[in-house]
Amino acid sequence: MVEARVAAFEHQVQALYLYDPESARQQAKASTERWAKGETLGMLDGIPVTIKELIATKGHPVPLGTAATELTAAASDAPAAARLREDGAVIFAKTTCPDYGMLSSGLSSFHPLSRNPWNLTQNPGGSSAGAASAAASSFGPLHIGTDIGGSIRLPAGWTGLFGFKPSQGRIPVDPFFVGRCAGPMTRTVEDSAIAMATLSRPDWRDATSLPPNAFDWVDLDIDVRGMKIGLMLDAGIGISLDDEVRAAVTAAAKRFEAAGAEIVEVAPVLTRTMLDGLDSFWRARFWGDIETMPDERKELILPYIFEWAKGGASVSGVEAVRGFNQTIEMRKACAKLFSGVDAVLSPTNPIVSYPADWASPTNDPLKPFEHIGYTVPWNMSEQPAASINCGFSRSGMPIGLQIVGPRFADLLVLKLSHAFEQWTGGVTNWPEPRLTP
Template sequence: MNSRQSVSPISDAPDLCRMDVAALNAAFGSGALSPVEVVQAALARAEDVQQRFNAFTFIDHAGALAAARAAEARWRADAALSAIDGVPTTLKDIVHVEGWTVRYGSRATDATPMLQDAPSVAGLRAAGAVFIGQTTTPEFGWKAVTDSPAFGITRNPWNPECTPGGSSGGAAVASATGAGVLHLGTDGGGSIRVPAAFTGTFGLKPTFGRVPADPPSAFGTVAHIGPMTRSPADARAMLSAMGGRSLRDWSQPWGAMPSPDPRPFDWKGRKVGLWMTPPTGTLSLAIKRVISDAVRQIEAAGATVEPIRLPGEGLHEMFHAHWMTGAASRLAQIPQEARRDLDPGFVEAAAEGNRFSLRGYISAQQARARFGAAMDQLLADYDLLLSPATACLPFAAGREVPEGSGLSRWTEWAGFSYPINLSQQPACTLFCGLAEGLPVGLQIVGPRGADGFVLDAAEAATSLLGGP
């Protein structure tokens, strides 16, 4: 197994696998490249990445090449469907894809191919995205690392002995290594932002409801769908295709959210809150040093940064009331005879969920409403919030918590992520430096509906801080 490295995993990818959406648009439009050439390179890279890091459950050579040929014909006819027409894209093994088997990382699910795309997938398909494969997830996406009884352990390309995080770990690995350009992830407690941080990539948890979800998640309204890419600009292009109103998602707000189109951004004059204390666990000193250096650069660019604490108490218990009861609900749908191969941790989480009383669950919902309102007020007082994306660096693959940490559940080290699922603001993670040869993520949180503003800030921060 390779030792820890300090260069980006994209460094050994072919040139065609390093191109972003803007570069591909220019090459497709001029005829310098064909979507078929790019998709062939992405498929080959995906096979290589799968052998080394186990990021995929399925690579669709035939389907991807057929879609690439159709995109090639559209570009030649000057009839491209969108900015992402012909762009290699992966989908997490949790969203429904017509004609694909979706197993949720589990042996206990039905292997019958799906009859209909999820709304987010349908939006990407309508925009011409080319689906090259399906990425790994822990069983039912229940934890913030990626391993499952069905598909094994997914490994971090910065150091294969480490986890890439989760639950969208396969998507993060594919993004970090150039096995596709655009990657669909889900985030119910940090499942986009944690693996983006652990792999040095970019991930956005949009405002709840911007990207429609169907079927409804077992984890309810803490669960979001969003883009994972190597840059904020690519995430914006992907979000534009995935987002919008769908009548299949009753939980969406009725009416349009502000457009995520780019606007000029300057840190000068911005009032920014700095959140450095997670609800549980302890922030790694190595991460604290990297984040502090990034914040100093943002202050030097003109922002006023003030320390803050999140409003509310008992956020860990509040989140467990929502998350673990969701696990219990999901387990209840599985026949007894199919449960013997389930991840023991998932079964334990479901058992915790079953211990919540109805009164306790309703109390948690009421507490969440108060916390969400307080967070809206906080984001009315500050333009943005900054924080570490995680409290710890990537740790051993196949474990839920760092060895020797004394922690028992992933929520204890992911305390910078799940509160923002409870409050539903848009939040992204971007690379801001290395610690012990591993990437560190900076989280940017904005007001609900202000996804475009968060992406503007992320682009400015990436320009300021640099990439891996």
């Protein structure tokens, strides 16, 4: 089934890297033999999985989405890949991402342009672009992405998926960076919940890794009566919210209200000072990574990314620290909001879609983060957040609802998401390959 879907659709969406059907068949055969003997390794034994290219897999290069990387084989599996192998998952491919994972786009100087399967002229978002395209194209049930400012939720919203960014440390990552998480991208909430039992096991390589948990990840029942849920329709900064997105998210909130929750409109947590500070810090940090790179390799970096990064050369050390301090301000603002609500609903993305060959929804390297106002605060506050489909635009593109919970309340976010999916019936008509001349 997966091989047939890839054969039919991959040439259009271009979601995969290192696709290896022969290895997948061997892994599947070993899993079948384990099942026959009653010696399965875990819940995911035999389940087809893709992993975002940024997540290292032993023996494979990690290009980081850019032609500027010198390709060398990874010495070991990163935590997410290691946990999947321990439980017998069939890793049949990795998925594409933009240069250094620094764009919400399927545009890369290394990988082919990844496209949104709902409309091939449109962008899947990013930076987990290939994971989103693969999942929405039905290339198997489970796809692992990463998220530092919305890179799981943003593409999930634009492709109709359920995408889950857990609490910091719930799924260990290596290398770690402030706000960086890994998480599942799936067509149903339950598929992500099943994966969490495997992915959430600790790993010493991530110093934020949380202790072992005994959660029943598939116990998704919840009664929302009496819950106080905030509705955030204003991100505070950035791209204006599309009317269609506003209407879909407002209708979603009414579903929770009809089920007995109290819905209260809440103010944004993000300010221009916060976002600009984060931009300065990220530019300085990234410029520090590439400053000593030979000029011939710098020239291979996607021009949009390089133009953005060059701004880091003029950021002083003091300015970089001030920028980093804005992540603390985000954390404080999020904590204050959650002192008065049990959860928050918001749009995932402010707009319905944008062209496939754009580097970001603004396509402007001077304004690279105007679309992450709803998503980035929860990375810095280390809170769990998910995107789930809440409708479609008149043009037929998916619209994402973001559901945010208190720090460490990962199960609550999954339960609320599952409840919403049950009320709406979820997405049932996934994209099919386009007929070509």
